[in-house]
Amino acid sequence: MIHFDLIAPVGEILRRNARLYPEKLAFEDRRRSVSYARLDAETQALASRLLASGLKKGQAVAIFLPNSVNWVVACLAVVRAGGISVPVAIDSTEAELGYRLTDAGCSALISLPEKRPMVEYLLQRLGRPVELIEANDAIGFDTPGPRSDVFADDLDVDRPAYIVYTSGTTGQPKGVLLSTRSMLWVTSACWAPIAGMNENDVVLNTLPLYHSYALNIAVLSIIATGASEYIMEKFSTTQATELLRTGRFTFMPGVPTVFHYFLSACQESGEKLLSSVRLCVSAGAILPGPLNSDFEEFFGVPLLDGYGITETSTMVTMNWPGRWRVSGSCGLPVPGLTVRLVDPKTGHDVPAGTEGELICKGPNLMHGYHNKPAETQKAIVDGWYHTGDLAKSDANGFLTITGRLKELIIRGGQNIAPAEVEETILLDHAIMDCAVIGMPHPMLGEVPVACIVPKNAVAFDPDALLAHCKGRLSAYKVPDRVYIVAEIPRTGSGKILRVKLRESLPAA
Numbered sequence: 001m002i003h004f005d006l007i008a009p010v011g012e013i014l015r016r017n018a019r020l021y022p023e024k025l026a027f028e029d030r031r032r033s034v035s036y037a038r039l040d041a042e043t044q045a046l047a048s049r050l051l052a053s054g055l056k057k058g059q060a061v062a063i064f065l066p067n068s069v070n071w072v073v074a075c076l077a078v079v080r081a082g083g084i085s086v087p088v089a090i091d092s093t094e095a096e097l098g099y100r101l102t103d104a105g106c107s108a109l110i111s112l113p114e115k116r117p118m119v120e121y122l123l124q125r126l127g128r129p130v131e132l133i134e135a136n137d138a139i140g141f142d143t144p145g146p147r148s149d150v151f152a153d154d155l156d157v158d159r160p161a162y163i164v165y166t167s168g169t170t171g172q173p174k175g176v177l178l179s180t181r182s183m184l185w186v187t188s189a190c191w192a193p194i195a196g197m198n199e200n201d202v203v204l205n206t207l208p209l210y211h212s213y214a215l216n217i218a219v220l221s222i223i224a225t226g227a228s229e230y231i232m233e234k235f236s237t238t239q240a241t242e243l244l245r246t247g248r249f250t251f252m253p254g255v256p257t258v259f260h261y262f263l264s265a266c267q268e269s270g271e272k273l274l275s276s277v278r279l280c281v282s283a284g285a286i287l288p289g290p291l292n293s294d295f296e297e298f299f300g301v302p303l304l305d306g307y308g309i310t311e312t313s314t315m316v317t318m319n320w321p322g323r324w325r326v327s328g329s330c331g332l333p334v335p336g337l338t339v340r341l342v343d344p345k346t347g348h349d350v351p352a353g354t355e356g357e358l359i360c361k362g363p364n365l366m367h368g369y370h371n372k373p374a375e376t377q378k379a380i381v382d383g384w385y386h387t388g389d390l391a392k393s394d395a396n397g398f399l400t401i402t403g404r405l406k407e408l409i410i411r412g413g414q415n416i417a418p419a420e421v422e423e424t425i426l427l428d429h430a431i432m433d434c435a436v437i438g439m440p441h442p443m444l445g446e447v448p449v450a451c452i453v454p455k456n457a458v459a460f461d462p463d464a465l466l467a468h469c470k471g472r473l474s475a476y477k478v479p480d481r482v483y484i485v486a487e488i489p490r491t492g493s494g495k496i497l498r499v500k501l502r503e504s505l506p507a508a
Helices: 010-020 036-052 069-080 094-104 113-126 180-191 212-225 237-244 256-269 289-299 373-379 418-425 462-470 498-504
Strands: 025-028 033-035 060-063 084-087 108-111 131-134 160-167 173-179 202-205 228-231 251-254 279-282 303-309 314-318 338-342 356-361 384-393 399-404 409-411 414-416 431-441 445-454 481-484
Touching (some): 010 036, 010 069, 025 036, 025 069, 033 036, 033 069, 036 131, 060 094, 069 212, 094 113, 094 173, 108 113, 160 180, 160 212, 173 180, 202 212, 212 228, 212 314, 237 256, 251 256, 256 279, 289 303, 303 384, 373 384, 409 445, 414 418, 418 431, 418 445, 418 462, 431 498, 445 462
Parallel strands (some): 060 084, 060 108, 108 131, 202 228, 251 279, 279 303
Antiparallel strands (some): 025 033, 303 314, 338 356, 431 445
16 A cells, blocks of 8 residues: 655656656746756756755755746755755745744755845845855756766655744744655655556646645655646636646645635636546645535545645645545545544543544654754654644544644644744834734635734824734735734733633624
8 A cells, every 4th residue: 555665765766757757747837847857967967066065964955946847956956965955935034034044054045036135135144154056947057056076866765854844833933854755655655545646647736835745745746656747836726727728637736725716716617627637635724524525516526635734744644535535524544654632631542522632653753843852852752743733533533623732823724823923013112912813714714813902002003013014924924904902811821812812802
């Protein structure tokens, strides 16, 4: 059942594909495409350049690029050279990029010429050497630079090869250390045997590549299975519709929001555009049961839901194709992964039908949080990763996520730590106190809203506060609404009583 042959060093996979499918399309975006032979050559050339520039094994390289063929080339090249790829969202603010460069100790940064003013200013402020390598949208990395005379692929699949940042409950982003083996285990145990991904698939990727879900299913799983992929720079219902009209695509991963927007657009137009698609898969946030059934009824295409987290190289559970599925459930544990539901207070297993914290262990578990040993020890106890998520299991083992011990807000599949947003808001001197909570949203699942105690309620300007946030946070973290409240309810130890605060607000 588990496809162990798919677990191999990145360079070995690329050389194999270049030999088996030299002219076959590997990746394509709206500007350019690469065959498997070209992908092997480009990643080797960039890896050689990184080594000649002084990259040492285990050093981190930030990937600050939009979704593109260049993103894939850069990420894989870093791993082939023995480095650690650090994906950074292209819409990150200077502060967000700077934090990741510093925390990961990046020795190089791969970016675009149009980002140079921001990047050069930031690198000057960091006060330490960070090599800047730039990609050309149309031709990739064919720019002058040193090359190593002798190149040998890094073959260690167990070392940390990726640092994927995810927001923690403290608000400070944590870098999750993942290996090539842990990532490709998900391919070999989930995407290949369950979703049936193979060399005949042509994937339409709607996901941001800097997420672990996309890095896994839309980059590493593509090369491991020999599939082909079109990379959307950003999801657009209009563009997705145009692409799907070609009838090229067989497989489409996404988050629930993507499938909601796409279904709504097609129901309005009456077009059933998935005639060539054999399967859609959803992860990143809870897929509502009604959306799942409505989507499958309209398109006649299975939409499989799963539950994944960055700390387990993505997937923990997955629904299998066929009629044996439970509406609203995220499926069964991925083969090779052990899952338990425990009482958060006692640590004892709870019976079927009773809510408990989901904990898990398996070969896809992270090495830990980069430079955060205390956080790692707290999260992984006796080999079990404590997810902080609450779930129930039915008598047949199907799991349904019911809530979160952690206070993360999940907006359309994007994790938002309330404390990070609160820290940003409190930088505004007009604010006395604040709290950020998640409120339900019909399409995005939930959105952050800010509850503010201003120093001067009469002079307070909500638009100015939102502008303050937009200059310091990624767009998806910016509060959707601002409420003025008399006080922020807290416990005796100062913790925010978010449930009480949420109940006091008017319905949206």
